[in-house]
Amino acid sequence: MQKSYTAIVVRQLETPHKIALLDQVAGRVDGIFSSPLVRVGSLIEYSVDRNRGTLRYIQHYTVVGVPFSIAKTDILFWHHVLELCYYFVPPGSFTHQLFELLEFLYTVDIGLCWRMRSKKLYLFKLLVLIGVYTRLPRLPIEQIQHLQALPLDMIVDEVLDDQSEKMLDEWLRLCVYEHPAIRKFNTIHFLLSK
Numbered sequence: 001m002q003k004s005y006t007a008i009v010v011r012q013l014e015t016p017h018k019i020a021l022l023d024q025v026a027g028r029v030d031g032i033f034s035s036p037l038v039r040v041g042s043l044i045e046y047s048v049d050r051n052r053g054t055l056r057y058i059q060h061y062t063v064v065g066v067p068f069s070i071a072k073t074d075i076l077f078w079h080h081v082l083e084l085c086y087y088f089v090p091p092g093s094f095t096h097q098l099f100e101l102l103e104f105l106y107t108v109d110i111g112l113c114w115r116m117r118s119k120k121l122y123l124f125k126l127l128v129l130i131g132v133y134t135r136l137p138r139l140p141i142e143q144i145q146h147l148q149a150l151p152l153d154m155i156v157d158e159v160l161d162d163q164s165e166k167m168l169d170e171w172l173r174l175c176v177y178e179h180p181a182i183r184k185f186n187t188i189h190f191l192l193s194k
Contacts, residue, residue: 002047002059007031008102009042011086020086021056022102027094028085033058041078042066043106054091069109077119078105080187081126087181088132098129104152113156120168121147121155127175134178137171139164 007021007029019031019038031046032055038044043065049057070078081102089098101122108114114122127133128148136144143164150158160168173191176182 004045004047005056006043006045006064008082008099009038009040009044010082012040020091022085022089022099024096024099025094026054026056027098028089028091029054029056030091031056031058033061035061038063039066041071041082043103065106067106070105074114074119076187076190080190081105081123083185083187084123084126084130084176087179087185088127088130095129098126101126101129101152108153115156117160117165118155118158120165120172121150121158121160122152123172124168125150125152125155127172132179133171133175135171138167 005023005025007023009019010022010028011020012018013020013030017032017034019033019040021029021031021044023029033046038061042063044061045064046056046061047059049059051057067078085098085102124137124147128136139147147158169191176185176188176191179185182188
């Protein structure tokens with residue numbers, strides 16, 4: 001019996017047969033497969049023919065989840081999350097909480113409950129978890145610790161005053177704009193929308 005892996009497809013790479021994955025166990029890896037039918041954002045289970053470093057030759061895969069709710073209500077946010085994972089998480093890097101953070105978006109109906117503020121808090125948790133920042137937001141340390149520890153299902157209920165939200169906005173933009181590949185980002189305008 002061949003071992004099965006679970007991953008989220010975060011990006012289509014140079015060819016239709018090559019994809020970037022966020023694997024539940026291995027972290028950020030690339031995959032090559034013979035059937036180019038899997039879509040970015042799909043949650044897949046797959047088996048591997050062979051590995052070559054962080055490159056996996058995928059033998060079989062099955063789509064086990066698609067984030068329909070988020071795709072219907074805010075495809076830009078979803079693609080922004082995937083893009084951040086692709087550009088900020090180097091191949092071979094692993095954080096189990098990162099996979100859980102993305103997997104959460106397959107279960108929540110953000111169209112019914114998530115305001116822009118909730119999405120910003122989600123992005124804050126994502127970027128802190130990835131560890132890409134040169135400095136933390138200019139918020140009180142107690143508030144930063146509270147936001148880091150905030151359970152995902154409580155994001156919708158979290159209240160930020162206008163000043164704190166403005167500081168969070170500035171920090172999110174700074175984190176993304178400092179990335180050396182910023183010109184390649186397709187979803188940067190998500191951070192500019194209110």
